[in-house]
Amino acid sequence: MAEQVPVVSSVSSGPVPLPEVKAPSTEGIEVTVPAPPPLGEDALIRRFHELARALAEVRERKEGEEVVLGDDVQLDVLGYANGQLIPFSIRIDYWMELAPQEMLPGFADAIAGSAVGDSLKIDLVLPANYPVESLRGTPASFLVDLVGAREVKMPDTDSDEFLRKLGRGDTHEEVMESIANELLDEQADVLWLDAQNMVLDELASRTQVEIPPTLVDEEIRRRWMAAEGEALEEKEFSPEEKQEALDLWMKDPATRADVERRLRISLALKAVAAKDKLELRPEKAFEVLEDSAVAFGLTSAQLREALVDPKAASQLQNVAWHLMAVEHVMNKAKVHFEGA
Template sequence: MSTSSDSTGNGKGMTLTELQGMRLLQRSPGMQSLESAEPTKLPPVLEAPSLEGLEVTAPTVEPVTEDDLMERFSALCRERSPRRERAPGEDVALGDDVLLNVLGYANGRLIPFSVRTDWWTEATPDPTFPGFFEALVGAKVGLSIAVSIILPDTYAVEALRGAEARFLVDVKAAREVTLLTDESPELLSVLELGSTLDEVMENIAQQLAYEHEQQAQHDLQERVLDEVVERTRVDVPQNLIDEEIRRAWTESEYPQLALRNFEQQELQEAVEGWLSDPFTRLDAERRLRISLGLQAILARDQVQPKEEDLVALIDNLAEITQTTREELGRLLQSDPTVMRRFESLALHKMAVDHVLSKVKLVPG
């Protein structure tokens, strides 16, 4: 498995798992020994990126196609279909929901980004991992299996394309899914999207149209941030990139490995897999350049946060993290680390909004 790190795609400037809970990890001795001895000093941006003549091509809002509609309809039908919990020792069948723990190895080392814990997924063929999910068919619920596959030429970690990989898989649970179809009498009631099939499809089309608009906004922001990267004249040292990658690793993969009692040497090999991956390094450098560039723009333009913007951000975070506004407020007040992260997030959003206000959109 591979899950490359998120750049600033969430539009909030946080990386990896930070927006999935804001309950940040407590440092353990094992993790501390893998971190840099001292934080690297941020390099100075001698001149804030100019916003003069900032132009980007306006992204296209993709139309909703018939294929889009049918794919979402099928996904919703499956999502709302009845399920039966399989008993321990029962065989997994094709199309089941399965709860897995996964570790992947290649060339005698842990595959970067391959660790999954309590991962619910569908046991169905996936061309990005040929043979992996097929091997789960017939596996016993509650037991572990080893799955060997050849990583495809499209695998995210370029150095491992074509390599033989061995995945250790714990099949923790499985659910048999009885798929609903458009002929199922209970379908309309469980979908809750209309009293007729036409109404259901119309509502799905509206949802997809909104999502496509949101995607276009995301694409616009990414294009603007790419311009900020290009205009930020700063030398980002390699040890700062290392530090950013280690921080991301300690917040995502490390806790899962610690739960599995990985030894210190194994942990070191795991983080080195992240550090040596060229795409991870490029992504980390981009995040750093964006952060440094936006900070310099805020300072130069003397942009100040507005109270209503901070309130809106707290409401948005509460929705994303599935907590109440009050719970999130108590967490921010009780943990200085989380408060600093929130302040950084607020500054990032404010800076992005400021830059977006200066952009001239050019028709594509």
């Protein structure tokens, strides 16, 4: 499925004017998707671990009980650096395996040995590949509430019983071959997403439109509210602290660039749909939504149930329009895959 871009008809809850857009040409779009790196052993081992973990025995840990590496832990997290909230760092009721985190070295080790119900302050240095470029190599502090935890007892992965439950072959070699094939299928899906994004970027580059900063601001505000704003309200942060957190999102160059790109794509698709007189019949809407629902683990019955709710149906209708327009543009584009 194509990455989600803002649906321009619902970007703002207020009257943010949309610019007039002339539909860009969809003729002659041709992209070449680079070949992916070879499938590595690390990826196979990670997937094997995930599959084995899904068959583990799980027990809820009680209030006051210590957690250990390998547990599942439920956390509320707030990150600070340079005396300010770290943008994109807020997590509420966040479940994770208590294991080393590449982006937060030492984070898991600092939590291990604490008890359910504890509040912690974890000091560390953000790594050189931290997503927020301006904070790389910066000392940071994370305030963590250990809300809940589950003890996880991993199965004996060398046993015949484990292989039977896994259902992927009678030997470890067959299991690993099954995993490799699964990962290759997923890699093919990712390559198609890459192709869609390259085509949409080309379409956006052909779209002559000035994106109003107010439109970018409103979309960032909507994203921030969903990701962090509601959590900060729940934690009873002051209006000044919430505004400070929002300002960090507003001023982040990568966030602004990504939002502007997605808005440009959305406006371009809307203009193409109007120019080519695309019609979204009910059966087509359900078809494109059903394909996406499968990717998110939803059944057709669950999708039909969501369509009964007027609010959800309106949102899904916008998503269906977007997906149909992407499909329309992709059918006109030529896509090549290196190494295919």
